[in-house]
Amino acid sequence: MSKQISKAVRRVDAVDKASGRARYIADHDFGELLYARILRSERPRAVITGISKPEFPEGYYYIDARDIPEGGKNRIRIIKEDWPVFAEGEVRYIGETIALVVGPDREKVLELLSQITVTYEDREPATTIEEGLACKGGPIVGEDNLFGAYTLIKGDPDAAFKRAARVVEGTYRTGFQEHLYMETQGMVGTWEDGKLTLYASAQCPFYIRKSVAGVLGVEEAEIRVRQVTTGGAFGGKEHFPDVIATPLAVAVNKIHKPVQLIFDRDEDIPFTCKRHPSRITIRTALDARGNILGMDIDTVINAGGYESSSLIVLQRAILHGLGVYNIPSARVRGRAVATNTFPSDAFRGFGAPQGLYAIEVHMSQVARALGEQPAAFKRRYFIRKGDMTVTNATMKDNVILEEMFKAVDEMSGYTEKARAYENDPLRGIGIAFVNHGCGFTGNGEQEIIKSVVRMKRTGPHQAALYVSNVEMGQGLQTVLRKIAAKELGLDYTDIAYDNPDTDIVPDSGPTVASRSTMVVGYLIQECAKKLKDRWDEGIGVEAEQHYRHPEGLTWDQETFQGDAYPSYGWGINVIEVALDLVTYEVRTTGIWSAFDVGVPIDETIMAGQVSGGIIQAVGYAALEKCEVRDGMFYQRTMADYTIPTAVDFPEVKNVFLENPYPYGPSGARGAGELVFDAAAPAYVDAIQSLTGRNVYDLPVTPETIMGVLKR
Amino acid sequence: MKEITFTLNDETVRVTEDPLKRLLDVLREDLGMTGVKEGCGEGECGACSILLDGKLVNACMVPLGVVEGREVVTPEGLRETEKGKTLIEAFADTGAVQCGFCTPGMVMAAEALLEENADPSEEEIRQALSGNLCRCTGYDLIIKGVRAAAERGKELW
Numbered sequence: 001m002s003k004q005i006s007k008a009v010r011r012v013d014a015v016d017k018a019s020g021r022a023r024y025i026a027d028h029d030f031g032e033l034l035y036a037r038i039l040r041s042e043r044p045r046a047v048i049t050g051i052s053k054p055e056f057p058e059g060y061y062y063i064d065a066r067d068i069p070e071g072g073k074n075r076i077r078i079i080k081e082d083w084p085v086f087a088e089g090e091v092r093y094i095g096e097t098i099a100l101v102v103g104p105d106r107e108k109v110l111e112l113l114s115q116i117t118v119t120y121e122d123r124e125p126a127t128t129i130e131e132g133l134a135c136k137g138g139p140i141v142g143e144d145n146l147f148g149a150y151t152l153i154k155g156d157p158d159a160a161f162k163r164a165a166r167v168v169e170g171t172y173r174t175g176f177q178e179h180l181y182m183e184t185q186g187m188v189g190t191w192e193d194g195k196l197t198l199y200a201s202a203q204c205p206f207y208i209r210k211s212v213a214g215v216l217g218v219e220e221a222e223i224r225v226r227q228v229t230t231g232g233a234f235g236g237k238e239h240f241p242d243v244i245a246t247p248l249a250v251a252v253n254k255i256h257k258p259v260q261l262i263f264d265r266d267e268d269i270p271f272t273c274k275r276h277p278s279r280i281t282i283r284t285a286l287d288a289r290g291n292i293l294g295m296d297i298d299t300v301i302n303a304g305g306y307e308s309s310s311l312i313v314l315q316r317a318i319l320h321g322l323g324v325y326n327i328p329s330a331r332v333r334g335r336a337v338a339t340n341t342f343p344s345d346a347f348r349g350f351g352a353p354q355g356l357y358a359i360e361v362h363m364s365q366v367a368r369a370l371g372e373q374p375a376a377f378k379r380r381y382f383i384r385k386g387d388m389t390v391t392n393a394t395m396k397d398n399v400i401l402e403e404m405f406k407a408v409d410e411m412s413g414y415t416e417k418a419r420a421y422e423n424d425p426l427r428g429i430g431i432a433f434v435n436h437g438c439g440f441t442g443n444g445e446q447e448i449i450k451s452v453v454r455m456k457r458t459g460p461h462q463a464a465l466y467v468s469n470v471e472m473g474q475g476l477q478t479v480l481r482k483i484a485a486k487e488l489g490l491d492y493t494d495i496a497y498d499n500p501d502t503d504i505v506p507d508s509g510p511t512v513a514s515r516s517t518m519v520v521g522y523l524i525q526e527c528a529k530k531l532k533d534r535w536d537e538g539i540g541v542e543a544e545q546h547y548r549h550p551e552g553l554t555w556d557q558e559t560f561q562g563d564a565y566p567s568y569g570w571g572i573n574v575i576e577v578a579l580d581l582v583t584y585e586v587r588t589t590g591i592w593s594a595f596d597v598g599v600p601i602d603e604t605i606m607a608g609q610v611s612g613g614i615i616q617a618v619g620y621a622a623l624e625k626c627e628v629r630d631g632m633f634y635q636r637t638m639a640d641y642t643i644p645t646a647v648d649f650p651e652v653k654n655v656f657l658e659n660p661y662p663y664g665p666s667g668a669r670g671a672g673e674l675v676f677d678a679a680a681p682a683y684v685d686a687i688q689s690l691t692g693r694n695v696y697d698l699p700v701t702p703e704t705i706m707g708v709l710k711r
Numbered sequence: 712m713k714e715i716t717f718t719l720n721d722e723t724v725r726v727t728e729d730p731l732k733r734l735l736d737v738l739r740e741d742l743g744m745t746g747v748k749e750g751c752g753e754g755e756c757g758a759c760s761i762l763l764d765g766k767l768v769n770a771c772m773v774p775l776g777v778v779e780g781r782e783v784v785t786p787e788g789l790r791e792t793e794k795g796k797t798l799i800e801a802f803a804d805t806g807a808v809q810c811g812f813c814t815p816g817m818v819m820a821a822e823a824l825l826e827e828n829a830d831p832s833e834e835e836i837r838q839a840l841s842g843n844l845c846r847c848t849g850y851d852l853i854i855k856g857v858r859a860a861a862e863r864g865k866e867l868w
């Protein structure tokens with residue numbers, strides 16, 4: 001790595017965490033605490049006909065919608081205000097919050113909870129995408145059960161299909177994925193100096209503040225949210241904390257004492273949001289020589305009982321629908337369907353992994369149908385700078401996928417192995433190419449987020465930075481310090497950056513969408529330049545920087561036309577597998593990757609993102625099964641829901657190719673989600689290479705492989 | 712309720728508690744050892760790893776009564792030793808720490824391994840850490856951290 005900024009430094013939080021000194025939400029001492037437990041719906045779809053409660057002893061509370069103060073509202077402000085804090089009359093999924101039971105003794109709280117009986121009048125639930133689309137049991141929302149639908153059109157897809165000599169079609173399904181952050185969801189609400197204060201393991205302190213203020217009917221500034229050291233999130237602590245903060249705030253607002261709400265693992269797996277299941281059908285029109293004329297893509301995601309951020313997830317899924325390819329004509333349709341499962345929400349990638357999985361596996365299948373090697377076929381369609389995207393804007397990035405392919409091919413021996421394994425029934429190798437739009441879609445950064453960052457000189461050689469973005473494991477507290485230090489000519493350890501507190505920091509937006517390094521980091525870089533100019537004014541001098549959209553980008557939020565993202569990160573994964581004929585177990589024998597993240601800010605932190613993202617994604621592809629039976633997640637413990645261990649996959653061998661982005665700090669682009677996107681399709685492509693058969697659905701368990709081989 | 716006496720990080724402690732109470736809760740709540748984390752409470756994740764008479768165990772699966780007269784080491788104790796410091800520094804330098812929730816447990820598992828095998832191969836490290844889950848790192852940099860500690864701590868283990 002040539003750039004100074006890429007040289008690894010020791011993370012600022014490493015020693016505290018490794019030694020056990022770092023304090024997570026369950027490790028703080030709040031003095032006398034009350035404990036809260038959620039009374040949850042046991043039915044996927046029903047009308048509540050009665051709730052019978054035991055006598056509550058002094059000091060124990062049953063908190064529900066009636067405790068919301070006047071002027072407040074029993075709805076959580078996420079995107080839309082559809083999700084109730086406490087179920088009112090009807091329940092739409094198993095696990096929906098009905099009430100909180102709060103009190104000083106945990107055992108007693110559990111005992112009271114077990115003595116409450118809710119009676120229901122059941123309705124017929126719809127739990128799968130198909131049942132949702134068919135409005136089984138009658139629509140849950142609107143007339144058609146859709147939270148929303150979009151269509152993108154590029155070129156003339158109808159003409160392409162009319163001219164087609166051949167059409168290749170496939171339907172690809174992906175399942176729920178549980179985040180399984182090692183620290184479960186947790187929050188403590190307190191009443192401090194007349195102000196409701198929430199201490200949260202969370203990604204977005206200002207999201208929590210907004211939703212709590214709406215529920216209590218107060219100004220946002222009357223609520224204080226303080227992020228505490230967070231033990232992993234991956235999107236699972238983006239909106240879901242709003243779902244626990246709001247009932248907790250209602251309780252604290254009533255009781256005026258500290259209340260703790262921390263999930264046990266056997267609550268966290270069955271009763272939190274997961275990655276959206278998807279069903280994507282792709283049809284490709286080919287001419288007589290096997291050239292792609294056009295594509296038709298139909299994307300449906302299972303949103304669950306309430307909308308949450310599902311429409312934004314859906315947008316990202318279809319905006320990534322064509323992957324890294326310049327397809328002359330395309331129609332990409334997307335629908336988010338309501339069902340009676342736990343509402344799906346953000347998970348690293350936010351819809352892109354589903355869209356990219358489908359297009360990558362499909363492109364490999366088209367290649368195989370034409371008797372071509374997948375990589376050779378796919379490379380012919382790589383999008384280049386100046387080509388049209390699916391939203392009819394030109395690609396602005398300088399795309400270096402060809403150089404990246406050369407690098408990863410050299411490391412992995414892909415081309416040769418792909419040829420050699422064609423006739424080897426025990427080995428396979430797969431490849432996937434992806435890009436990931438950085439930051440909010442379209443003009444969201446400009447119109448919705450409007451980030452502000454602040455910096456201050458705090459000593460002779462010290463400065464502090466104030467942002468609302470959080471450290472959740474990804475290394476942000478080190479990365480943003482490095483960016484600031486570089487401009488100020490200081491050491492990164494001379495920059496202070498505390499866990500954000502909404503009473504202190506400006507709103508620089510949520511810690512999501514691969515935006516924190518690229519978007520917020522750039523603001524920090526520019527802010528540091530301003531502070532440097534004013535440095536001699538003395539200790540205490542401050543500087544502020546507001547977001548400005550890069551020049552030359554257009555976006556129409558009504559029609560979804562224009563530059564969907566200011567820039568993309570780019571990636572390639574190669575995965576090699578071998579089959580044990582006795583057990584039918586597939587071992588992964590090699591994982592290689594090449595990424596263009598602009599310029600990596602710290603090569604070790606980025607290497608950690610690469611390994612972590614890829615292993616989380618091969619888990620999604622090969623291990624992590626999450627089924628719904630009778631409206632309930634069937635896998636409810638860590639023993640049932642298995643994620644990769646240290647022995648399941650080999651070391652990831654990675655190379656970064658530098659390709660600076662002018663509006664990123666030191667040329668950096670977003671990377672946190674990109675590293676997740678390619679491994680699942682690469683793994684499935686490897687299974688296709690191994691078996692010589694098409695594979696469509698995730699996860700690909702040993703039973704799936706056995707089934708494929710028997711076909 | 713029963714009085715239980717055991718050695719915790721080289722000091723004798725007495726607690727009067729239900730002997731069936733999870734050692735994890737006694738350590739965290741009665742004794743303030745919050746370096747021991749609860750990730751699952753069912754023996755699956757290793758976040759609550761401690762050493763019991765030098766052996767790696769999950770504190771969530773051990774009832775308090777079991778430790779009567781025995782020796783318990785938590786991250787709070789290990790970090791004061793040369794071996795502990797070497798491991799922590801090596802983890803920090805190799806980028807083995809992300810969200811950090813699994814890390815104290817990983818450090819305990821690494822210590823247990825190096826006591827048995829001072830010069831482990833990559834494969835041996837992977838095996839030794841296989842009871843400790845990490846959702847952030849994909850394990851590669853943790854393996855490097857353990858290797859680095861073994862190299863730096865040749866005199867120690």
Ligand code: FES
Pocket residue numbers: 748749750751752753754755756757758759760769770771772
């Ligand atoms: S908390 Fe003990 S093994 Fe997970």
Ligand code: FES
Pocket residue numbers: 182231232473807808809810811812813814844845846847848
């Ligand atoms: S560092 Fe987050 S779980 Fe291991």
